Amino acid sequence: MDKIMVEGGRSLNGEVRISGSKNAALPILVSSLLVDGTCTFHNVPDLRDIKSILMLLSDLGAKIESQGTTVQINASGITKYEASYDLVRKMRASILVLGPLLARLKKAKVSLPGGCAIGERPVNFHLNGMARLGADIELKHGYIEASTNGLKGNEIYFDIPSVTGTENLMMAAVLADGTTVLRNAAREPEVCALADALSMMGAKIEGVGTSKITIEGVTSLQPLTCTIIPDRIEAGTFMVAAALTHGDIILNNCEPAHMENIIHKLKLTGAHVTTEGNAVRVQGNGIIESIDIKTLPFPGFPTDMQAQFMVLMSVANGLSVISETIFENRFIHVSELKRMGADITLSAGNVALVKGVKGISAAPVMASDLRASASLVLAGLVAKGTTEINRVYHLDRGYELIEDKFSKLGASIWRIKG
Numbered sequence: 001m002d003k004i005m006v007e008g009g010r011s012l013n014g015e016v017r018i019s020g021s022k023n024a025a026l027p028i029l030v031s032s033l034l035v036d037g038t039c040t041f042h043n044v045p046d047l048r049d050i051k052s053i054l055m056l057l058s059d060l061g062a063k064i065e066s067q068g069t070t071v072q073i074n075a076s077g078i079t080k081y082e083a084s085y086d087l088v089r090k091m092r093a094s095i096l097v098l099g100p101l102l103a104r105l106k107k108a109k110v111s112l113p114g115g116c117a118i119g120e121r122p123v124n125f126h127l128n129g130m131a132r133l134g135a136d137i138e139l140k141h142g143y144i145e146a147s148t149n150g151l152k153g154n155e156i157y158f159d160i161p162s163v164t165g166t167e168n169l170m171m172a173a174v175l176a177d178g179t180t181v182l183r184n185a186a187r188e189p190e191v192c193a194l195a196d197a198l199s200m201m202g203a204k205i206e207g208v209g210t211s212k213i214t215i216e217g218v219t220s221l222q223p224l225t226c227t228i229i230p231d232r233i234e235a236g237t238f239m240v241a242a243a244l245t246h247g248d249i250i251l252n253n254c255e256p257a258h259m260e261n262i263i264h265k266l267k268l269t270g271a272h273v274t275t276e277g278n279a280v281r282v283q284g285n286g287i288i289e290s291i292d293i294k295t296l297p298f299p300g301f302p303t304d305m306q307a308q309f310m311v312l313m314s315v316a317n318g319l320s321v322i323s324e325t326i327f328e329n330r331f332i333h334v335s336e337l338k339r340m341g342a343d344i345t346l347s348a349g350n351v352a353l354v355k356g357v358k359g360i361s362a363a364p365v366m367a368s369d370l371r372a373s374a375s376l377v378l379a380g381l382v383a384k385g386t387t388e389i390n391r392v393y394h395l396d397r398g399y400e401l402i403e404d405k406f407s408k409l410g411a412s413i414w415r416i417k418g
């Protein structure tokens with residue numbers, strides 16, 4: 001197992017190119033299952049989760065060619081409709097094939113994803129929604145077995161806005177007969193990016209970016225060429241790194257409009273943030289002010305940035321109250337940050353009280369969640385000594401060339417292959 005080592009104490013300066021978004025690329029690559037012909041995707045990040053979804057698409061019979069950040073997928077010949085346990089357990093987002101397979105082949109057998117480190121993460125919204133569209137759903141031996149004589153548009157209401165739930169149902173509804181209305185739909189930029197890609201294929205979708213999405217089913221779609229949007233969470237992670245190390249970083253190829261929540265909060269901590277076109281510059285200030293954070297569905301503050309901001313608050317001036325409202329167990333980084341000297345108390349209701357300390361110190365650490373692991377790298381950047389981050393597997397799921405990007409900015413960071 002690889003390890004990442006970070007020697008703390010350096011200020012980060014320079015420019016970094018933000019990669020394509022993992023969580024936009026996953027559903028968009030899957031949407032190629034809806035069409036005959038070759039779809040071309042640019043700016044696809046080179047990540048473990050992307051490899052996992054491509055492996056699944058290939059297992060279903062799609063032909064895939066990758067060159068650099070461009071991926072071509074031709075799903076004309078797919079006949080297989082089963083996503084096996086072995087593939088789904090590697091990545092929960094594999095559930096995204098359910099909607100397209102039902103729409104295209106009228107059948108799908110997808111392993112139930114099960115829980116993960118950050119929470120139980122049920123898929124009831126996906127299943128109830130598919131049933132509302134006319135699918136028969138049975139759960140057998142750990143698999144979702146779904147079939148239909150033909151999907152039919154319907155009204156679907158989400159109890160909580162669900163990102164992949166909205167995406168899955170959108171992909172099922174684009175080829176359904178009639179009109180589907182998704183209410184209390186997710187409004188994340190990644191959901192909008194998928195809707196844009198589906199529209200480019202010829203789907204009729206209205207209300208994208210609002211909580212009411214209306215989809216008029218069409219009989220067929222055409223292949224598309226599209227570019228994956230920048231990864232707002234990777235960008236946010238580098239923005240926090242600049243503030244944390246009192247550095248000065250310019251992030252290129254990002255989309256400031258997707259990060260207003262992150263930029264707003266970062267400015268309140270005292271960092272100087274300016275945007276120009278697709279670039280964001282973050283200049284750290286001598287002092288980091290404490291702020292409170294509550295994670296919420298977009299346009300609220302993203303749960304995927306909670307762990308990184310907690311590191312910033314760990315060395316801030318004062319007390320910060322951080323509330324996690326999306327996932328029930330997304331504080332797995334807390335115990336590791338405490339081992340590094342952070343003063344954090346967990347209280348009822350998924351709230352962390354973070355009392356800023358003067359400095360933290362290096363330790364061997366690990367976390368079994370992607371964003372928690374990223375927060376440990378950030379902590380390593382300011383800790384006294386050399387932090388050893390284990391279970392790098394999780395980082396590789398969602399951050400492209402993380403140690404290269406940080407070292408080009410001046411961090412002392414390296415990987416030990418294991």
Ligand code: EPU
Nearest residue numbers: 023093121122123124125126160161162163164165326370
């Ligand atoms: N929920 C249900 N039932 C469902 C679906 C969701 O109760 O059927 C609940 C969840 O348990 C959670 C809430 O609804 O409390 C929202 O979850 P959501 O469905 O939006 O999460 P997701 O689609 O599984 C995506 C991202 C996550 C990100 C969340 C929240 C992808 C592939 N994953 O997950 O990204 O944290 O939205 O924004 O898009 C990550 O990249 O590290 C990551 C975990």
